[in-house]
Amino acid sequence: MNKPLKIVMGIESSCDETAVAIVREDKKILSNLILSQLKEHKAFGGVVPEIAARAHMTHIDTLIQSALEDAGITFQDLDAVAATTGPGLIGGVMVGMMAGKIIAATQDIPFVGVNHLEGHALTARLTENVEFPYLVLLVSGGHTQLLIAQGVGQYTRLGTTLDDALGECFDKSAKLMGLPYPGGPNLEAIAQTCKNPQKAIERFPLPTPLKGRKDCNFSFSGLKTAVRNHIEKLPNGNLERDDITDLAYAFETTVVDTLKDRVKNGIHQYLSTCAPDLKNNKKRPTLVVCGGVAANTPIRVMLQDLTHAHEMDFIAPPLSLCSDNGAMIAWVGIERLLIGDVSALDMAARPRWPLDPEAEALRRN
Ligand code: KG4
Numbered sequence: 001m002n003k004p005l006k007i008v009m010g011i012e013s014s015c016d017e018t019a020v021a022i023v024r025e026d027k028k029i030l031s032n033l034i035l036s037q038l039k040e041h042k043a044f045g046g047v048v049p050e051i052a053a054r055a056h057m058t059h060i061d062t063l064i065q066s067a068l069e070d071a072g073i074t075f076q077d078l079d080a081v082a083a084t085t086g087p088g089l090i091g092g093v094m095v096g097m098m099a100g101k102i103i104a105a106t107q108d109i110p111f112v113g114v115n116h117l118e119g120h121a122l123t124a125r126l127t128e129n130v131e132f133p134y135l136v137l138l139v140s141g142g143h144t145q146l147l148i149a150q151g152v153g154q155y156t157r158l159g160t161t162l163d164d165a166l167g168e169c170f171d172k173s174a175k176l177m178g179l180p181y182p183g184g185p186n187l188e189a190i191a192q193t194c195k196n197p198q199k200a201i202e203r204f205p206l207p208t209p210l211k212g213r214k215d216c217n218f219s220f221s222g223l224k225t226a227v228r229n230h231i232e233k234l235p236n237g238n239l240e241r242d243d244i245t246d247l248a249y250a251f252e253t254t255v256v257d258t259l260k261d262r263v264k265n266g267i268h269q270y271l272s273t274c275a276p277d278l279k280n281n282k283k284r285p286t287l288v289v290c291g292g293v294a295a296n297t298p299i300r301v302m303l304q305d306l307t308h309a310h311e312m313d314f315i316a317p318p319l320s321l322c323s324d325n326g327a328m329i330a331w332v333g334i335e336r337l338l339i340g341d342v343s344a345l346d347m348a349a350r351p352r353w354p355l356d357p358e359a360e361a362l363r364r365n
């Protein structure tokens with residue numbers, strides 16, 4: 001008789017989304033619920049940690065119940081429960097982690113404490129059959145990294161941001177332009193309406209930090225400062241609609257340009273490091289993009305072209321699985337359960353938790 005497929009619940013609460021999902025070993029997502037706290041934080045123009053933690057606390061129980069109902073199962077059908085235990089806003093992380101631990105303890109099933117970044121990095125293995133080693137570009141509100149994913153729990157960081165994360169830079173620049181939170185998608189949308197791209201770039205020249213350097217690091221705080229300087233130099237500091245569309249277009253173009261230069265270096269390092277393994281085992285070299293900023297169309301198009309030019313496959317998970325969600329946490333739970341790598345119930349939450357413990361901390365702010 002075939003062994004029954006494992007079923008794992010994933011809980012995510014490290015930022016401003018309370019999310020619970022149930023995923024089966026055969027990659028079927030049985031339920032995937034996401035409750036955004038956008039409304040709670042909108043008035044503040046960014047995520048307020050205390051408000052986030054309280055909102056997670058209010059909604060987590062009903063969301064867990066609804067996820068089970070949606071999947072048509074009960075607690076007794078779960079083989080394990082996984083929850084994000086870091087990195088992230090510690091108050092929120094503790095809410096999801098404790099909910100997960102309580103389910104594990106009462107149901108007598110394993111608990112898997114998941115690194116949120118690993119959730120993003122392994123999503124492509126939930127949506128596609130991508131094999132290790134693959135190159136990961138993680139671009140979210142809190143992180144910007146290039147990594148080689150060598151196996152579950154095995155990552156080599158090629159580059160990271162020295163200051164702001166890319167999503168943070170999108171959000172802060174959008175706020176300076178008077179666009180509503182979250183800035184990323186709003187900035188992308190308004191940039192698309194630019195009537196004269198050439199003029200926009202000439203009006204608003206922006207720096208391309210670290211471009212041309214051999215490494216794979218990123219720096220975005222100078223870009224945000226340049227946006228501020230351009231706005232301050234406008235007559236009376238007044239931003240008209242055309243100014244916003246031009247500035248947003250110039251910003252988007254600069255981000256794509258900078259990112260392309262950095263990712264190109266990452267591709268070269270990945271291909272030279274992994275060439276023997278890829279060749280001997282007849283695996284396709286692959287770039288996976290993940291994190292909320294992966295929703296950005298000009299960035300996706302650039303990555304598509306870049307990988308095509310390097311004869312690599314390109315995987316961008318569906319938008320709903322790119323930003324924070326519970327399915328990616330449940331999937332790490334399955335991957336780890338299958339290799340017997342589960343966590344102790346006294347595992348602590350970790351506000352900072354690098355995927356590659358060997359990599360040096362480089363962030364300046
Ligand atoms: O991964 P995510 O949902 O949350 C974490 O930060 O972990 O990423 C959210 C970030 C925000 O900064 C948001 O503005 C950005 O992703 N984002 C975008 C787009 N959609 C979301 N940035 C640029 N273009 C977009 N279309």
Ligand code: ZN
Binds near residue numbers: 116291292323324
């Ligand atoms: Zn995230």
